[in-house]
Amino acid sequence: MITFREKKLKMVWEMSKDGFTSFLVGTAHFFPYSFKESLIHLISKADVTLFEGPLDENNMEAVREYGVARQDGMSLYDSLDEKTIAELNKELGESAEFSGCSLSSYISVFKREHHDLLSQEIEGLRPWMAFFKLWSHYLAKRGWKHSVDLEALSVSRELGKKVVFLETIEEQLTALDGIPFERIVTYLSNFRNWGKFSRHHEKQYLKGSLDSLLNIISGFPTRCPSIVEHRDPVFFTRMRPYVEAGNAVVFLGTTHIQGIVKMLEQEGFKVSQYSK
Template sequence: MSDIFHRFGLDQLGKILFRLGLAVPGLILACLLVGLVAARAEDKPADATCHGKNLVDALRADGKLAGVEAKAKAVPNGAGKLFRIEKDGLPPSYIFGTMHLTDPRVLTLSGPAETAFDKAKTLVIETTDVLDQKKAMAALLLHPEILNLPDGKTLSDYLDAKEKAAVEAALKKRGIPFSTIQTLQPWFTSASFMLPACETERKQSGEPVLDVELAKRAKAAGKPVEGLETAEEQLSALAGIPLKTQADSLVATLQVENRMPDILETMISLYLKGDIAMIMPAIEAAVPNGGLIVGTTEGDAAFEERVVTDRNVRMAERLQPILSKGGAFVAVGALHLPGEKGVVALLRKDGWTVTRAD
């Protein structure tokens, strides 16, 4: 792995973006982060204990929770992680929303999900490239435009003087010269600051994310494992976010890095309850510049289209022949499920009966 990073020229960097493992960074980036963060590991070991607090309590105390709940309630299919997919004459399939994290609470399937997985004939995950780290890294090696800024551009072109000074100061604290990241797309730098030390430690120790764990279980049971995207497609979605949006998110992420344990705990708590549509508005309301971090601020339509909507459409289209065989268990990031343009709604438009199953 270290050889690969030297080939990138990232040995000095030692290192999505936003939406911590629910939709983006996507499955492939969640697993690439193992190497990215390992490359920048400090001499002292990371703290494997998570110390975050659920920010919902603070929202309630501040009188903001009702507004967050109202936003979530307005989102179609915003509650639930497991949905049954049916058509006459076919065994039912299921789609399950995951978090691409190693937290033990996330790795445990609920009873209905476990039953659906056991009965399934086929497992479908976002990308099977994640099961071969060399293949995943090759997507970056073969497509440097995913990682690098356009020729002649540097990060300074997307930051004002105050923002650049803030980024330089934050990087300096970590022993990272600004010069080592100035030609990289900001999403790449942001990614290494998104995960709290506890999650980083678990990834470095080899703990799998749920999607990978399910793939291992499926293969052990002799079930085929299929993917809906390639590593290149997932990473290109991140690289397609407008560069100014990426830079703004990087600044916001560095400003609230110490709140990341709280953000992670809030996301996990809401996820476990099935309150998927509450996750983004809760972070936006609870954390300064939270909207910039998670891509929900006004003007982020391009972000939503590239990283969520376009991928939802691709997933729904590629699911058609798989679902037509019946008996599939589909595991994708939970934020791909809700919304008028979410995978659940798109499958219904394609003639499938999709009902909540948890």
Template sequence: MTISAFSFLSRRLAFAVDAGLWLLAGLHGLLFASFLVVVTLASGARAEDGACAGHNLLTEMQQDDPDAYRRIVAEGDAVPNGKGLFWKIEKAGLAPSYLLGTMHVTDPRVLALPKGAPEAKAQAKVLIIESDEILDEQKAMAKLMTKPQLTMMMDGKTIQSYLTRAETEQLQTALKARGIPLGAVSRMQPWMLSSFVALPACELVRKAKGAAFLDMQLAKDAIRAGQPVKGLETMEEQLSAMASIPTEFHLKSLMEMLALGGRMDDVMYTMTELYLSGDIGLTMPMLKAVSPDGSDEEGYAEFEQRIVTARNHIMAERARPLLEAGGAFMAVGAMHLVGEEGLVSLLRADGFTVTAVP
């Protein structure tokens, strides 16, 4: 797939959202317990019942601009392994394993597994997820407290130090819509704020009430069933990868999300719809179409290498011995499955036969 300079914005947005969703989801019992629940209750967040709303941007585009819609579909069709959430992993002499692409949200529709996945998970010898530390929140919190610089600004600065007055007001408005006073999160790293802006108010409310996201629900079910749960990364590794990217780069991502304004809820709604239909390859082209104008690709190669490609290779390497034993059920973010260096391609390069489960 040819990537224009314009699409660098959309790819950065997609992976920033995906990484942020996982980390916020995994930390909801940690960070949220420490301040976000109080913030939400004190400020009266919208969507108190946890119901999400939004419009499917692709459906609207299909009606309003059919040529643009056809171009997006064609671009999505060209993404390697861009269709399908549930994959079968096979190698001669081994019991089959399975790979499920997840979305790190608490949407009840997302929590419902695709056809065949519940049976495959029930029969698995081990569940593999991105980080098994989500199962021991107190231990994870204790570890993260030793390195607060991974999530917080430790130099005395606040997010306002980097923004103009107009940009600060824009951020304040976006956070207020999600029930979060700027003052409560002003010392958080910009990528954390981007994650808050990306999440609809309804998702924040559900998380604040303790709702489990898909990966955590799978892990909890596995523990109850007596299945071992293995993680491919630590939360410190995930946070360190995000923190290793220059602040200026994260600030650009934050401003891009703020520029989307009210459309951000529609973006998340559309991403969820694409996930539910298994059309993961359409995510990037869709985001490219709705991203704010711009062609700045500065820093993107480094971002993609550290946050996407390198993590894909780490996941594949660490999953390999578990998959070589056969009978595993692996569940990681769906964005890690697609592309030439996505997990499906990497596992095939390791000698596994990987096929989408219809």
């Protein structure tokens, strides 16, 4: 039974070729609702589930350790205007406890005794780590305590399914380092519109409206070649043997779905959004 804090997952595509069928799920790394019943429905029938990169505790810790290593010549704080700094300091100064999503727990917890909290919290971090620290804090504070990726991985393990990761942690970190510094600065400078962005994102994701969602997140820092266009062919090549064999469920961030669907169709797959 689907509960109040649980929704039906609609970002799902069916992939078929030569009589074999698999599923592709566009994930939200942070979200205010659970999709556990939908995930159980999909994963229970699968032989294998595939994810972008390793999500275990050791690899998450490796991401954190790498992210706190200073990147020379890039001061995110110094690149922000005074108004944005004031807004972010106000956000960080309004107390809220972290709970729920373990992605947030790896890039938390905020100390509050310093008058310039922003400088304190992002000093010495790689720009992408600083951004995700602020972004995850903002979302968790507003109840975005779930992660489709982590929930799907948990269900897969509960059901005893084979789990495959499509990239190494080293490949993932290289991609993160490729996020343009200017995109991060621009998105942080637009902090006053984060509420509108997150509400629209939630609405379109729940509807399963991929095109509308991609329009909303066009300015998000990770909508860039190192994260999307450079990784899509790698994901496709590595997932292909599994989807050709059938009974696989592939979990990729929503920004990858458009490119992956195009590659599937070019290789003779019939792809349609799954509505059952």
